[in-house]
Amino acid sequence: MDPVPDLCVLGLGLIGGSVLRAAKAAGWTAWGATKSTQDAADARADGFDVAADLDEALHRARQADALVLLAVPLPAVDEVLRRIATIHPTARLTDVVSVKTPVETSVHRLTPDARYVGGHPMAGTSTSGWSASTATLFHNAPWVVTVDDDQDLAVLQEVITLALATGAHVVPATAAEHDAAVGRISHLPHILAAVLAAVGADGGPLTLALAAGSFTDGTRVASSRPELVQAMCEGNRSALLDAVDDALGRLGAARGSLASTGGLAKTIEVGHEARQALDSQRTAERTEIAIDLGSKDAAEALRALGARGGRIVSLDGTTATAQTS
Amino acid sequence: MDPVPDLCVLGLGLIGGSVLRAAKAAGWTAWGATKSTQDAADARADGFDVAADLDEALHRARQADALVLLAVPLPAVDEVLRRIATIHPTARLTDVVSVKTPVETSVHRLTPDARYVGGHPMAGTSTSGWSASTATLFHNAPWVVTVDDDQDLAVLQEVITLALATGAHVVPATAAEHDAAVGRISHLPHILAAVLAAVGADGGPLTLALAAGSFTDGTRVASSRPELVQAMCEGNRSALLDAVDDALGRLGAARGSLASTGGLAKTIEVGHEARQALDSQRTAERTEIAIDLGSKDAAEALRALGARGGRIVSLDGTTATAQTS
DSSP: OOOOOOEEEEOOSHHHHHHHHHHHHTTOOEEEEOSOHHHHHHHHHTTOOBOSSHHHHHHHHHHHTOEEEEOSOGGGHHHHHHHHHHHOTTOEEEEOOSOSHHHHHHHHHHOTTSEEOOEEEOOOOSOOSGGGOOTTTTTTOEEEEEOOTTOOHHHHHHHHHHHHHTTOEEEEEOHHHHHHHHIIIIIHHHHHHHHHHHHHHHTOHHHHHTOOHHHHHHHGGGGSOHHHHHHHHHTTHHHHHHHHHHHHHHHHHHHHHHHHTOOOHHHHHHHHHHHHHHHHHHHSOOEEEEEETTSTTHHHHHHHHHHTTOEEEEEETTEEEEEEO | OOOOOOEEEEOOSHHHHHHHHHHHHTTOOEEEEOSOHHHHHHHHHTTOOBOSSHHHHHHHHHHHTOEEEEOSOGGGHHHHHHHHHHHOTTOEEEEOOSOSHHHHHHHHHHOTTSEEOOEEEOOOOSOOSGGGOOTTTTTTOEEEEEOOTTOOHHHHHHHHHHHHHTTOEEEEEOHHHHHHHHIIIIIHHHHHHHHHHHHHHHTOHHHHHTOOHHHHHHHGGGGSOHHHHHHHHHTTHHHHHHHHHHHHHHHHHHHHHHHHTOOOHHHHHHHHHHHHHHHHHHHSOOEEEEEETTSTTHHHHHHHHHHTTOEEEEEETTEEEEEEO
C-alpha cells in the first residue's frame, strides 16, 4: 500500500494518547498537542513529540500534509475546529469522539473545506488521561468509520489504515447508525447501571452487604468518572432517548406482567435469547470478502457490511478484506 | 463447640452440591438425595454418599438426628416438605432457597412441627447442576440466616456452624428484610440485564458488533438458565415489584430530564455515589463484637447487626463473634 501519512493528534487523554502510542509503535511519524499541562508533561516524559500548543501542532500538520485526528471530549470539539478553520482549513480530518452526528454537524458548519471521515474506536477503561493510555488499547476492538456517499476516498483509506495499524478492526456505518447503536450498547448501559446502583443503595447497608456478582457487574460502569459519562450520554441525546424509551417500555411491561399474573417468562426468555445472539455473533464462523473502496458502489457495500455485523480486517491499496458472518 | 450434627442435603444442584462438598471437606458426616438421575450419578462418581431417593435420605436423617437442608428450587419446596411431614415431621430444618418469606410460609403450613431456621447463601454462577458445584463456592460469601423472636436456638447454632464451615460469613435478617434486599441487588439486576440485552439485540447485528464492556457486563446474568431466573424472580414478587417501581421511577426521571433540559447529571452522579457506597462498605474497617445467642435479646441484637451491614464470622458455643463497620 501507499506510504502512510504523518499523524497529528489533538488531545492526549486516554484515547488520543493511546492512538499516538499505537501509531508510533506502528512506525508512523506522529505528534500531538493538548491543553492539559499534566498530559503534555507525561507524554513528553514518555518520549513522545508534543507541540507547544494546538496552533503549532496544526501548522506542522499543514506543512507535512498530515492526517489530523481530533481526540478531545465533545464539548471541546467546536473550539478546536475553529482553530483548524483558521490555520489549516483544508485538513484531512478524522476524530475519535464517542458520538458522530454532532461532530459531523460541527465539522460541516465550522470547517466546511476539511476532508472529514468520522471515527470511533470502541475501547476504554474506567481510568483516563495520558497516564492511562497504552499502545494496545485498541487490539481486537471495533473502530467505527463513518461512510457517506460523498466520502473522500483518500481520507477513508488513511483512517482505515490508522485504525488497522492500532490493532483494531473497522466497522463501517453512517453517523446516524453509529449513534443509534452506541445509544443502545454503550450509553443505555451507563444509565441502567446508575439506576441499579441507586436502587441498591436505597436499601441500606444490609442490602449492599448482600450484593453479589449480578449487582457488582451490573453497576461496574457507574464507577466511571461521572462528568465523562454525562458528556458522552448527553451528547447522544436523541438516539439515547430512543434507547431509554425502549428500556422503559420493556421494564414497564415486565412490571405489569409481574403485578397482574406474576409472570416474568417473556421478559427473561427474550433477554436470554438476546444475550445468546450476542454470544453467537461473536463466535460465528466468518467468511472473507473483498471490497474495492474505489468502486462507485463502495459506500453502499461498506454500509451493508456493517449492517450485518461485518468488519474490515486488512487494506491493500483500495482493496479492503472484510469478514462477515 | 459442640460436636457438629450429621447433614442431609435434599437437592444436589449447584448450591446443594456445593454445600455437600463443603460440609464433607469440613469433616461433617453428610449425605444427599436428588430427583435428578444425572446429578445423583455425577455425585456418586465423585465419591459422595447419595441415597436411593428422598424418602431414604429422610429416614436416615430421622435415625441420625441430622440437620436437614432443603436445596431444591422454590417450585419444588412444597412437594419436599410434604415428604418431610410424612417421614420426619420434627426435623431440624434449614434451606438455601433464594427467597425466604414464601419458604417460611410453606414450612409453617406443611411442616408446623419442624424446627426451622431459614438460610440463603449469596453465591452462584451462571452454570448449574452437580457438575458445576465446588467445595469453595461459598468462600467469603454472605450466608443469610433468618432471625425471628421465637427462633430455635439449637437449630440457629447448627445453621450458623454449617454456614461458617463452608467458608461463608453469616448475615442475620428477618425473612422480609432478606426478600426486600435480594429484590434490589439480585432479582432487579436480572430484570435489567434482560431488558438491556433485548434493547441491544433490537438494534441488530451492527449494534451487537459494537458491544463493549459496559454491555457485556450489564447483560452477563442474562446468560443464566431462564427457568431458574424466572422461578427466583417470580418467587419474590412483592419485594421485586417495589424494586422495579423504584427503578422505573428513576429511569423515567432520567428520561424526562434528558428530553426536557438534556441533562443527566443527577442520574449519573447519584448512581456514582451509590456505587461508591458499595465499594466503601466493602473496604471499611470493621470492629469485632460478641453476641450471646442464648440471651433473651439475641434476636434483636442479631437483626440490628445485619441492618447495619454486619456479619458473624465465628461461633464458640452460643457466643458469636461479629464484625460491624
